[in-house]
Amino acid sequence: MHPPETRFGAEIEIPAAVRAIAAGRPLTPIWRNVLGGLTYRVGDGYFVKFAPKGTGLPLAREAERLAWVRQYTPVPEVVSTGADETGVWLQTRAIDGWSAVDERWSKEEAVTAIAEGLKQLHHAVPVKECPFDWGVESRLAKSPRDLSDAHQIHRDLGIDEAWRRAENPPPVDRLVVCQGDPCAPNTLLGADGTWIAHVDMASLGVADRWADLAVASWSLGWNYGPGWEDLFFRTYGVEPDQERIAYYRLLWDLGS
Template sequence: MAELSAVQPPETVFDDVEVPAVIHRIARGRPLRPVWRNALGGLTYEMPGFFVKFAPEGSGLPLRQEAERLAWASRFTPVPRVVDAGEDASGFWMLTEALPGRSAVDARWRANPEKAVQAIAYGLRQLHENLPVDECPFDWGVEYRLERSPRDLSHADEPHRSIPIDVAWARATDPPPVDQLVVCHGDACSPNTLLGDDGEWSGHVDLAALGTADRWADLAVASWALNWNYGPGWEPLFFTTYGIEPDPERIAYYRLLWDLGP
């Protein structure tokens, strides 16, 4: 689950957490491999051919929201197909089919960042082109996000952390005009793109924030995340591969909005 900023990845591989009873029931004796533990208590396990996510009751993790978005998006683009989902007193769970490929931040692709960056840009372009805006029931536009913002930059990346919150909020509430409305991923950071063994884009994961917005809402963050995961210097290749000239005004705006959350 990547609901929080990837500047400081909130997930850690784990093997010291008791498997929730509902996950044991879903597994039905199949082997479980712990994959991620979210800072808010969310758990992800892999079992043969599937992944299962669990959001504890009261965690606030938008797993139900992600299940709804995956069910819609899977008709148009390669994302995990929801096999089943449900909840009990302990929390909400979601079972999805595994997609082929490895995360773009897998050690194999960290060692070959050029291929990873190209796949990230190409995959994002495909997602923007293939998801039908007119049919999308989900919103991720500026107004939607500002209504849910905690108005807090204490955990933001520099240079945003040093901006007075009233100044940042004034900037955030004065957005640039929409360039092109698309269905955005909502968390287009590098880990959420998958690559096949041939280095080609194979799908996207973690779509809890998917919704309609200016394409720069994704582009600004996807390009920014390259610095966090591969080091500086990869943004030109990203924009060239996507097929667009950088827009400094929109990039600056949507990076600030990202740090203001959610």
């Protein structure tokens, strides 16, 4: 994978476990998420995610899902996982592609690839064989009941009203194996500008397809500006379902 050129500060010390995995190969810092998780490129062939102790980032869960789903759809190959007193890590083999938010792509190319990638994922991975759940009940059980980082439309509801709505989901449209974090950066494109793989699969599991579609379409505005949802839904091959879109965006904002 060739990620967008995102860097975090050189003042962050490279974890000893990451240095050991690199074994003298060049280390390039790629991403630091809001919880403190770190991602590095190792040489040209690998990536390492590191979750410092206390962050709670589910790298072991992601490794398990990647190993299972790889038999059905393109995702990074798990090379190694581990943990010590400082944190947890996950090493994967790089995929020869670029994130959908890389500046090399036109917005139309990126949006089309994101929709096509989810369509292929939802059709390729068998629901009956999937051992992982991302359904409403399991997500609500893990929700922190917090709207502090939510979109303004949800913060204005208040937590009690938001929770009341979350506990009354619409009927399931179609069960699929969902990506679980379908925001634009987690789709990879090949050199020809078409979808080739997904990354960041820690929440992969069986759910209504709108759990993915609602958030993926929402993220287009965050990454490309307004006006791209029509192309997304047209490419996927479905009419926008406003009730399910609203519900699953609220569920996402509840942190579950």
